[in-house]
Amino acid sequence: MSMNEFKPKIVAFCCNWCSYAGADLAGTNRLNYPADVKIIRVPCSCRVNPLFILRAFQRGADGVILCGCHPGDCHYTTGNYYARRRMTLLFSMLDYLGIEKERTRVEWVSAAEGAKFATVMNDFVKTVTELGENKRLEDLRCKK
Amino acid sequence: MTFSYYPGCTLKTKAKELDGYARRSAQALGITLAELPEWQCCGGVYTTAKDEIATKLSSVRALEAAKKEGNALVTLCSACHNVIKQTKYALDTDDDMNFKVSNYMGIDAREACDTNVVHYLEMLRDVVGFDELKKKVVNPLTGRKIAAYYGCLLLRPGKTMQFDNPENPKIIEDFIRAIGATPVIYPMRNECCGAYVTLEDGEQAKKNSSAVWESAAGFGADCIITACPLCRYNLIKAESEIPVIYFTELLAEALGVK
Amino acid sequence: MQKIGVFVCHCGTNIAGTVDVKAVAEALGKEPGVVFSAEYPYMCSEAGQNLIKNAIKEYGLTGIVVCSCSPRMHEATFRKTAAAAGLNSYMVEIANIREQCSWIHKDIKVATEKAIVLGRTAIAKVALNAPLTASESPVVKRALVIGGGIAGIQTALDIADAGYEVDLVEKEPTIGGKMAQIDKTFPTLDCAACILTPKMVDCAQNEKIHIYAYSEVEKVKGFVGNFTVSIKKKARFVDETKCTGCGVCTEKCPQKKTPNLFNLGLDTRSAIYIPFAQAIPKVATIDADYCNMLKNGKCGVCSKVCAAGAIDYKQQDQIIEQQYGAIVVATGFNPIKLDGYDEFAYNESPDVVTSLELERLMNAAGPNGGTLLRPSDKTHPHTIVFVQCVGSRDTTDCGKPYCSKICCMYTAKHAMLIRDKYPDTEVYVFYIDVRTPGKNFDEFYRRAVEEYGVHYIKGMVGKVMPQPDGKLLVRGADLLMNEQILINADMVVLAAAIEPDKSARPLATMLTASMDTNDFFTEAHPKLRPVESPTAGIFLSGVCQGPKDIPETVAQASACAAKVIGLLAKDKLLSNPCVAHSDENLCNGCSSCEKVCPYGAITYVDKEFRMPDRTTKIRRVASVNAAVCQGCGACTVACPSGAMDLSGFSNKQIMAEVDAICR
Amino acid sequence: MHNNDKEQILRSSGVNVLKCMRCGKCSGTCPSYEEMEYHPHQFVYMVEKGEIDKLINSPSIYKCLTCFACVERCPRGVEPAKIVEAVRLIATRRQGENHLKAEDIPCVVEDDTPGQLLVSAFRKYKK
């Protein structure tokens, strides 16, 4: 598969109150970003269990991005602070295991930041596309 | 109790009395001031620039020497105190500065300079204690109305110096009370005397210094005390109508060792 | 076996323009579990909804997926549709193929493929949905208002007007708050007492309102609709039911050297006191720190002169417990301490005062009977300098980073009143910006300048220097003249920043209501829900939420009351059923979930479990209060054993979505 | 060129000029205000605007007493004195001639001139 044909699989977790609304606003303003991004709506960024991200990678995702309210603006007051710690540690671990750190990202996107949402997604898809297909995490268990 | 002592350039020349009285008083109070063996001039003023290390090295050496001796470092001249304390603060808070200085000196500067820097007045307050000092006064200066002149160097920047409330200090006033005199509070006590500008613009310095002594005299002071040779020089140059002397002179007088 | 129906909306051409809706419906029709699939131009129209209803009935659908616009748009609509057809409304999932697909992609092939993925993701999720029912909890028809200033008074009056019981708790001996200390109000210059005291009397006379003055909230338990609050009635050493407020005791009390806190310590009063003439409740209070009888048992004059026999030196603090459906916070503000601003000589000179002190100095009921005199020598001041933004917009340790909002206007008021009453007095105002957004506000400020000749100077004062002759030499910058100026003043008035009352922080902890870094209460939404705390059942009135002037405070207080009334009008509360729940068999009782819950919705109980060997074992397990939980899901991730899950967004559902996307 | 100077000033002073809210308290407190062509608040504003040359060529840079009154009293933590110092350092580092030369000293020095004065002045006026 040559580079320009490669279409990455990207899972985007978006919190219901800010980032999902930001994604909607991007749509309302007809701001384009690649169709490779598929959004899963969660109530809050703190609902995203590292298991979900691992599962995505195991099922063949090439990149996973988590979007939440800006720190301090969480609908539930503190959810994104916990998400921030969890994701920092998880991403660091994935990098440690050899999954390129560019394949995981957290972005804070408010309901008003439709343009930021589109920019972030364009940039993320570009980064992941350049990296190419992900090493399947399931390979970790396969004999060399 | 032993302290490493950093006298500074002027105390060896034009301000010998500031130094002499301090030493004699310390002795009377049972405090040993061990002069650092090879101190260098602090530079007189602190250069705030973050990309400038050469001017800070003499302070670093003083701090390092005191650390090696295992003592807190006592200063007397306001300028020395300000420069050394600001240098220490920069090493403690500015990683880049610490890195550069460490590289230049071949030491771990932050570690090597981890010395407590105290001004002589702080030593009187925190180590001797003003109540204790009061007990040791043999010649109380009762009835004398003394104006404390802090100037800028002892107090500011407040965050770095941690000396006293920079806008409403009381340490020298407490000192004045301890030696039996009456402090005179006047608003110009923490304003600048004109400092080094006097060298090229005597008029400016005179204006600044005049405002200080006039304010003190206006509130009925019969004498101004200071810890800074340059402040004293400027006030005298500005034709102060009341005497301007070093605080150590009064201390020595009260302790009967003048 | 699931029977899922899929409904693809064209949204006119909004979706159909870039998504081949027929192809989507066809592809999704082949997904496992799907028994019905259709497309329609406008699914949200009545005809579209009927299509859904009929399909539910005809095919006995157990779940539906609507591929349409954002769920933020029409999820509620389609849930109602499902419910109308007898399907649990939480068996509906929306695939957002408009905002997140047709509107952002131009290529029909790409958009169609994505729409199919989004559709099958929603199908995968709905297959795991479970019917949910909102739980119900009763509402106690009584409100608690904490703080008896103008905010608390207005809120209490409005709630009582609607026929609900209200308890008003005030920590001072009288209600009235800051407004009672103010002389005149901007921009109309009417007398504060004249408009406030009738409201205070209304409170006292309203049968629905119960005033707990000289009282504080001790403990709060429970949740929206059903709070249990302990209120501490502090000992006044005077029996409220007997005291007539005649004031004889205050006249006869020999201890007259007590600082008068109502006048901000500018004068003194007796140890037994009534803060001011119109106090509500008008009963005396003994200041235990100054009363000779309470301090050393020598005196007892007040007891002797009291005809009503109301004095009780042995009175103790009393705890009252009461149930409430809603709690209103109206804890107000105070000017900051000015210890960090000695360059203005506030601690050094009595003639440097804060604006609130000036209010008392100018008030007819104040220490000088309404004549403005210098505190130091009681002479008439000829030059007064006002300094704005003392501690406001100040990012240093002693200041506040925000604008205190009221200072520009009250300073204009002060300046105008002084110039009006004492035309021989020159008034200078140092300002950084004059901020006057408000009805008739800028006009008011301009009158101060144009009609009253107040000197406004753009700049800041650097230092105030008391002079031997008692004058205050003020040095400041006039930035427009590019000059440093010196003014020889008689008085200096500092517009001290305002900060939330110190009691607010511990109260917020008790209420599990969130605060910002400045200790202002956080609102549920900064624009759309400004009078509610994110914690359900807690409402915000007045300056506790952010700096406000009187009209704004009153407006917010009434808005707050409306929200409280709306809550109390309900007999039962329906809660969002998408909440967390713990599987007791899996729960370790480790307390991780409790630590991350922002609402305190999780408690622990010891529960008996039957073991396989027929013995029993008692284990500590988590229990979620569904009425308090807001469904964020923080606990589900904190839980190490996976005991905690979130209805509507369960682990399995989200993983199914992940799988569907990555398939 | 100007931009480089501005960057250099910001870097060496460590001051964020954008924090300034233009209240003028620094200038309201400065003891050298009268002697200065450009005043403390102008230093901050002009550095922000990149008007560095005017400052470098102004005698104002030798009038600041480094008394830190402006630093102490600034409500935004801007530290104008550090900006003045950084501008002056650009000037003294750049100048072919120092503002104060050793050969000038005998003319100004008097019997009672403290050594502290001379070292301070050299620090401030010389490379």
Add this chain to the structure above:
Amino acid sequence: MQEMMKARAKELLASGEVTRVIGWKKNEFDYDITPALFESAEEIDHDFVYDDFCGPNLSKFTFQHQKNDTKTLVFLKPCDSYSMTQLITEHRVNREALYLIGVPSYGKIDVEKIKADGMTGILSIKSEDGDVHVHTLYGDKTYAKYEVTSERCLNCKSKKHPIYDELMGFEGEVMENERFDEVAKLEAMTPEERFEFWRGELSRCIRCNACRNACPACTCETCIFDNPNSGVDQKAAKDTFEENMFHIIRAFHVAGRCTDCGECSRVCPQHIPLHLLNRKFIGDINKFYGTYQAGEEVGQRAPLTNFTKEDVEPDIVAKGGKV
């Protein structure tokens, strides 16, 4: 030491202060030591042992054998007592029903190191005064103790007991150590090298669950890997999510709670350096959120159930992890 411990245990049993004792017992070989429950002085006399092979962490065993209605004496090495403190913090053991005696540990011997040196047919091993004498069918050999001390003991984090009712022997200090060096070495590799490294290591896993069973932080009532509703089960199938992710998920589950006792690596029959996963998390937590040692104090708030508003952003990882 061992005799003192035996005497004290018997004393406490006799006085009725405790009714059960948890300690170590020797099995067929000198070096085959397992945790054990003793209920009589006779059992203690016969089986109780405390020597340089007593590696097993007794806190997990205590958790598994706890009884609420009677008091149990537990001997704790410093690292065991960290685990115990963590279990108490998480309400997993009942402090009231335990009598804890802290005992010093001077480093435990890793028999695998001896075996790796080619020693077979081991009949006995004796550790005396810094020497370890190995007696085999084929002859004897003596090692200096440090040569055969386990990695976790060489990098001991602490010789102090954060919790105890009674101490025996000398109480030690928190130690300076180089335990993050191996982690740093891996961090310095390229992602490809790291991936290869871990693939090589984790491919050897036979999913025996020994690590999970030994881990004192793994005390879930039902492990998510055994719970058909967790979405990560399906033990039987090959190449499933659970199979592949087991160790990562496990490491994340104990992140912030793992005291770095090293039991996982000790018990792994495939010698997978599992502790390097846990240490990565510990190192990151220290770096990002300030030094934190799980089990240092009862009631500590674990870093993952805590936050500050100024926490680093996740992109710190992309920026190379420098704080």
